[in-house]
Amino acid sequence: MKKTMQIGRTVVGLCLAASAVAFAAAPADAARNTTAVAAMKARLAAKVPVTGIARAGNALIAVGDYGTIVRSTDEGKTWQQAEVPVSALLTAVHFVDDERGWAVGHGGVILVTSDGGANWQLQTTLDEKPVLLSVHFTDAQRGYAVGAYGVAFVTADGGRNWAPMAVGSGHDADLHLNHVFATREGALFLAAETGVAFRSTDRGGHWTKLATGVSGSLWSGLERSNGEVVLLGMSGRVIASRDGGNTWQVRETGTEQSLTSAIALPNGGMIIVGAGGVVLRGNGDGPMQLEIRPDRQNLAAVMAAPTGAVVVAGQLGVERLAPAR
Template identity: 85%
Template sequence: MKTSNRIGRTLVCLCLATSAAVFAAGPADAAKVPAPAMKARLAAKVPVTGLVRAGNALVAVGDYGTIVRSTDEGKTWQQAEVPVSLLLTAVHFVDDSRGWAVGHGGVILVTTDGGANWQLQATLDDKPVLLSVHFTDAQRGYAVGAYGAAFVTNDGGRGWAPMAVGSGHDADLHLNHIFSTRDGKLFLAAEIGLAFRSTDRGATWTKLATGVSGSLWSGLERGDGEVVLLGMSGKVIASRDGGNSWQVRETGTEQSLTSGLALANGGLIVVGAGGVVLRSSDGGPLQLEIRPDRQNLAAVMAAPTGAVVVAGQLGVERLAPAR
């Protein structure tokens, strides 16, 4: 894979304001295993790039191999045992206990205890920068990243094979986020306004005409089945027909939008750079807030009782209710 400042993760740089023949995958050579993540008293204040819910817990991943976990709605956080000190970019759980995290160096970590302890499950050949991971069940999963890196596993992450997404010029694009919908479709948010959809578990992909030109950083499905993609210049685009057509939603900001959360009541919370928080209720218009700290936000997630937690440049914290 090519190496340059660009591969230092376009999205990570934005959010944190810092800093194939078959690709075989297997346990990393012990001589090449990075040092484990250092224990830090303020681990929850390390720049965070990914945040998910695992049963009654919240789990966040970020810089220096840091993973922190909260079981009290995000009030307090405990640092997990992690065998690498690389930048981790994304995390996903398939149930309350089993989850995966990915990051720089092609590392794939796995946990079976809800995120308290992690093992290095695989290191992909050529060590691509991985930006997103998603499992549809305990065996079938996907990892995607910079310069078109895309992989699939059928055995719970023990072995990974390359997955073709784009072709021609599109084959080299950063693939920023992968997610699935309740009807089994897979969606990929990518560079230059492109998105991809698969209806056959990743065997083939269709390029979608989104109508926007800037990079798309993230996506989600709302409770009513609407698919939403988020991107540069304050772009929120939505599709009610499975990605065949898209409508641009007004946001009132030109800041990049990085993560969204569909609420049980039909509402939506979107976060992004410059302290941007967008909220809507019952499918209504998005209302813009700017946090006083102006920190770049990379992720948002709801705890079991509904408390909302955001993560980004300054770590993890609970989001104040809308005024």
Template identity: 85%
Template structure:
């Protein structure tokens, strides 16, 4: 199977044991304690792979175990205390204080102070490459990644159980991004145009007929309930019936699209490779902007006042307006 070329997320050649084992953090071993993230004067310029809003703060994760946090809408950033130096790929908060981050080596980090300090909560057996994390509430969460890696926790991340998402060949697909809807459905964007949906809190999964073949990198739910998936070749596909049928939206670009946010006013902002920024509203054609620096963008968030912050291979940038 061809390995996907995900922006900023190098995938390692490892597989998961197909069992229903429950995984927990191993007992502390002084000889195996991971090295903490190094402090860097320009930590906000480290390549970033994921970014979210946590209350009034913005939190971004990236290479070398770097996590940075801003409480002034992206004007300045402070590096967090992180106990690992692995590449971190994704972050998610359930409220302004409680959040989780995942990355290479099966690491799962947790914070209870809004992202200023992090603890190594678990290191999953076989050390899978984790690419995405989503918590429906403070107890129930999910982590997915390379070669079909999928896990669920029911106790806030202390213990994790393996989930079987795909069947047959689909069981080895890279699961690139997991997200939830307000109705409680779960969606996973995966390789080769494949997407999965669960309506029973992750216990079982249905493969969706998206009608596209290129890998899907990310997804989100818009303010009106529309589900949107983003992927290779400038692809945006949208569903208004919970994933049963999909329509392709014209974007005007062939660059890979990696992340998007739904605005309260119904708008949509999508970013991707080559400095691409798309703005859309409803079903109207997207407005395409290409940033002069042409950096590969991996994340986008909106600060409390509406200022939009993007992040990618050059770190975080407070340069995009939502107008």
């Protein structure tokens, strides 16, 4: 357990793109306690290290350390702390509609909400208390949770029961699975370590290792509005596929900082964030505009409100992103 916690903290630290973001390894007893103690209410809850953001209707929901979940209904201008029954490090959050969402984190915790993220319940704690790094539901019943050392689980009943899911084999069976997402056509993709990515076209029943042609961890991915699949990761790497993951092309970014999260824009472009305050903006297939935020904080997540306002999150919490100059 202690080794798992140490590796999990390393993974999350790198997802925040930072050796400087020091999530200290927790002993096994402390790890167990965090699943039994509710998150402490804090006046500056929106300023704790944040690892993930999702949208629930008109609301933005951010999760982070100490079991913190904050919610904004005014495009990220102000944030309110949600009721959360655990104090574990939360790593990812996903909503399937305006009300129903799930969050995952350390200790194998899976939280669920049915009121748009204002209140959360501990739905389950997975056996062996794995470090979970990503969660994605394709509908209200079927969902996926993945994490460190190749752990992967699937549910077909809205998260009430979870079954192990085999992804990699041999050496690949122990790779950290950093992010799971689905395309509009129903294909599932997994971004993993050492340049490895996986794809499933049968709802997670079977997974194919993809030849990305790159090395170094891949931290995240998404599908653009034109159907192109994009993966991003260490060393400023962005790779894109227009044939469902069969072949990949490297996109120039102008940075060697780790890239951790991205959103697709309605105009076909993207916003990508990463370490050292990196923000990349693009409106298509051409060069992306590189910005370095003055605070140089390591960014872990980005999300857009329905109005188009963009929120970024990382080691200094959540805040609105200034419009492009």
